[in-house]
Amino acid sequence: MTTHPLSPVTPGSLSLPMAIPFRHRTFPPDDMPTRYAGPVHGHWWARAEEIGFTISGRVRDRYHLALRCETCGHVHASRIYTLMAATPQCPACLVARLEADAEAAGLMHLDRDPDHRHYSWYGAACGHALRRQHEIVRRVARGETELRCETCHAATEAAEAAARGWTLVGSDPQGNPSYRLYAHESGCGGEQRIARANMRTGRFDCATCGCGWAASPSYLYAMKFTLACGREVVKAGYSRDPLSRLIHQLRIDRAMPCRILSMVPIDTGHEAIRLEKSLHARLRRTHPDAIVDPDLYRGQIRVRSEIYDAKLTLLILTLLSDLDRDAPED
Incomplete structure (x- = not known):
């Protein structure tokens, strides 16, 4: 819990007058x-x-x-x-305005932040002290945004995880604000990055001890297609069964020439999707001109992205080959 440096707030105390040392006292x-x-x-x-x-x-x-x-x-x-x-x-008039803004926002102004003149400490209805910018509080008072207590929000996230047998470890080590790091408390104890939305809905699986796609062995693959216009394109992706994905999922036109160029085994689907996202991010960053317009393969390949010009075939195969060489031997 983040505490106010002068008057720590405890649940239930905000309904009582609070003795806050005033930094700018009037003196005769x-x-x-x-x-x-x-x-x-x-x-x-x-x-x-x-x-x-x-x-x-x-x-x-x-x-x-x-x-x-x-x-x-x-x-x-x-x-x-x-x-x-x-x-x-006038410091007193300034504090009076801050107090009025805080009251309009459903807060209690505790004290100005001594380290930053645009911030103050506020008491929230939940009993926790929040450090917020004055303009943010004014926006809350006008109904333009909402205020969230970090302490209460973390408790909510921890409760969501506990309800599914997981423990909230902390923020995402890769910095994605939509993800958190969790430990599988009721299972193997392993740590895993999981989207908070998926934790709430249960739409995920443990990559270590689960029985779904996340824990199952998978493959990174490269496939080649020849479109009706004669243009050759290449697709990179992951699947537990690349051949089945090519024949039964991706290919719409049964007469379209296509084949698998490479398959690299990956221990888990969770790791495969991580590597696949990294691969596509690199290709989009370094070769944006090689991304094929979806209109060219609509009705022939059942995807909306991740199709590249055939000139990237050698590069994609090299990247997959490097992953294969880096894989540990049994």
Whole structure:
């Protein structure tokens, strides 16, 4: 749980007044720290009154003034340069606006982030403290976006995994926000990347001890087709039975010349699909011009992508051959 550095929040505590140390307290002129003896020039007075402040005196050093806000009466120290060249903000009025924005968003403003002026700590209804950008909270208040508690969300994901006999280990080691890393608690104990949507629906299998395609032996393959227009194309993919996939799934026109060029055995379907995705990503990145328009093979090959010009045949076979050489011997 991420905790607020000044006032940690516990479930149920947000309904009670919270003692939050205020970083910008009002101080009367007689008690100002390190008063500085020096004149207050007339043009300083004029500028302060123009933007809604009254000068209460000089403090700290020759560079600072004490400004009293005419709206709320709060006194704060401000640099003379800021007063003259910009528009200083009253810290109390700023916090009041943040508190109003937080209330409109269903939150409680706890304290401003001392490390970043655009962020604050907020108390959520669930009892957890959240660090959020001020603009995000305003967008939540306007109904333009929603706010999610990371602690509660992680608990929900852990519960989803536990209901299916898995343990949530953490985020995806490959950085995909749609995936998580899980351990098969009720099975082999092995760790596996699984899409969170699949964990919720149960549409997955353990790649180590499962009995579905993910755990079954598979193949990476390369196939060659000759289209009706005479153009030769090559397809790379994976399947537990490449010959059956070619004859019964991919080929629509039974008279179309086609054949399997290479098959590389892979221990599991889970590993095969990982390698296949990596292979296609590389081909799309390095040879985008070799991707064949699906309109050319529509009605002849039952796929919508992953078909390349035959000029990539040698490269695909080389990549598959490298995988075959890297495979461990029995």
